[in-house]
Amino acid sequence: MPRIVTVAAAQMGPIQKADDRASVVSRMLALMEMAHARGADFIVYPELALTTFFPRWHYEDRAEADIWFERDMPNAATKPLFDRARALGMGLSLGYAELTPDGHHFNSSVLVDREGKLVGLYRKIHLPGHVEFDPERTHQHLEKRYFEPGDLGFPVWRTMGGLFGMCICNDRRWPETYREMGLQGVEMIVLGFNTPSVNSQRAAEGLEERLFHHRLSLQAGAYQNATWVVAVAKAGVEDGHHLMGGTLIVDPDGHIVAELPGEDDGVLVHACDLDATRFGKETIFDFKRHRRIEHYGRITSQVGVIEPA
Ligand code: CDV
Numbered sequence: 001m002p003r004i005v006t007v008a009a010a011q012m013g014p015i016q017k018a019d020d021r022a023s024v025v026s027r028m029l030a031l032m033e034m035a036h037a038r039g040a041d042f043i044v045y046p047e048l049a050l051t052t053f054f055p056r057w058h059y060e061d062r063a064e065a066d067i068w069f070e071r072d073m074p075n076a077a078t079k080p081l082f083d084r085a086r087a088l089g090m091g092l093s094l095g096y097a098e099l100t101p102d103g104h105h106f107n108s109s110v111l112v113d114r115e116g117k118l119v120g121l122y123r124k125i126h127l128p129g130h131v132e133f134d135p136e137r138t139h140q141h142l143e144k145r146y147f148e149p150g151d152l153g154f155p156v157w158r159t160m161g162g163l164f165g166m167c168i169c170n171d172r173r174w175p176e177t178y179r180e181m182g183l184q185g186v187e188m189i190v191l192g193f194n195t196p197s198v199n200s201q202r203a204a205e206g207l208e209e210r211l212f213h214h215r216l217s218l219q220a221g222a223y224q225n226a227t228w229v230v231a232v233a234k235a236g237v238e239d240g241h242h243l244m245g246g247t248l249i250v251d252p253d254g255h256i257v258a259e260l261p262g263e264d265d266g267v268l269v270h271a272c273d274l275d276a277t278r279f280g281k282e283t284i285f286d287f288k289r290h291r292r293i294e295h296y297g298r299i300t301s302q303v304g305v306i307e308p309a
Contacts, residue, residue: 003161003274005188007230008035008043011247013264014236015052021077024050028081031267032090038269041114042091042160046192046234047124047169048107049094050078053194053234055142056241058133065146069099073110073118086116091160095168095192097147098123107147109166109192113159120157122166123150126174137200139241154180162187162274169193172231173217175224182225183287187274189221190230197244211246215256223254226280228272235263252277 010031015024028045035043048054054068073096074082085092091114098108107127111120127149129141154177156165165181165188172191181189195214199205214231222229228251235245248259249270260268284290 004271005042005160005162005274006040006269006271007188007190007228007249008032008038008040009230009232009247009249009258009260009268009270010035010043010045011232011245011260011264011266011268012046012049012234014238014243015050015234017052017054017057017239019052021050025077025081027265028094029084031265032081032084032088035267035269036088036090038267039271040267040269041089043085043093043267044190044192044230044232045092045094046232047095047109047194048097049192049234050096052238053241053243054097055129055146056140056196056238058140058142058145062145066099069097069105071099071101073098073108082112082116085112086114089114093166093190093192105147106150107143107168108150109168111157111159111164111166111190119159120155120164120166121152122155122168123152124168124171125150125154126170126177128170138198138203139196139200141196141200156181156184156186165189167191169195172221172229173213175221178221178225178227178229182227182285185281186225186227187277188228188230188272190232192232192234194234195244195246197242207244210244214244214246215248218248218250219254219256222250222252223280224285226252226277226285228252228274228277230272233260233263252280 059065092112095109098106107124127143129143131144165186171177197207233247245263258270
């Protein structure tokens with residue numbers, strides 16, 4: 001009996017600095033209705049889904065950036081989203097900037113089951129970019145200024161009939177991300193991203209190369225850990241800054257099974273059989289039988305130097 005999760009990757013087009021939460025949430029609700037009409041029972045929104053990608057803006061006084069953060073989740077602005085998902089019997093994942101009661105700032109995402117219960121919280125670990133304004137760059141990427149690295153690891157949650165995990169944007173480029181969850185048996189990893197279409201430090205690295213690295217990382221992570229991966233873009237031109245699209249779904253054999261064209265609001269719906277992860281997990285990537293960490297060597301304090309065990 002297959003275990004099907006019909007997932008909707010809900011790509012969002014640009015969100016401008018001037019757009020308020022209410023207008024963004026109404027767009028997200030429209031995507032949810034589209035997803036439901038196409039049979040989805042789980043919807044995934046991008047990283048920092050409620051606001052523009054604010055780490056591109058430098059605030060001398062860091063506290064001024066707190067306008068982009070949520071103190072609760074759900075809150076008054078996002079409650080309609082949580083309520084509607086529960087009424088439709090849909091699970092939900094969404095990225096947002098989290099400000100904790102004791103003053104910590106994280107780039108976070110939540111996982112909510114089909115009954116509306118908040119089952120998971122993830123805080124982005126691999127924060128790209130820099131802390132101070134950098135005049136050498138074509139654009140700023142100040143995630144290290146506004147966020148602390150996540151302090152929750154890469155948990156996996158048993159919910160919606162399977163094992164689910166989350167990561168956020170830059171995390172998808174790191175093999176450890178997938179392997180940490182793979183070792184816990186993850187069957188579907190969901191993530192959102194905001195990826196500028198040009199590297200701020202290497203103009204020659206444009207859209208094509210960025211999409212290549214994006215697909216390469218997602219496909220390798222899925223295959224090497226025998227898991228579904230669902231990656232959702234915030235895309236298009238935000239206040240003059242271009243973010244790439246590339247919303248896609250990868251199966252546990254590493255194949256892209258669906259990819260959304262364009263950079264506007266839209267949903268990519270795919271019926272994912274969680275049992276399709278079994279073959280890889282029970283054969284070539286059966287970690288218990290074949291993983292040989294005792295033979296991998298010992299890493300010395302000098303980065304990059306490996307000594308035999
Ligand atoms: N939001 C991100 O984490 N963006 C990075 C960019 C800066 C490279 C990414 O890995 O897509």
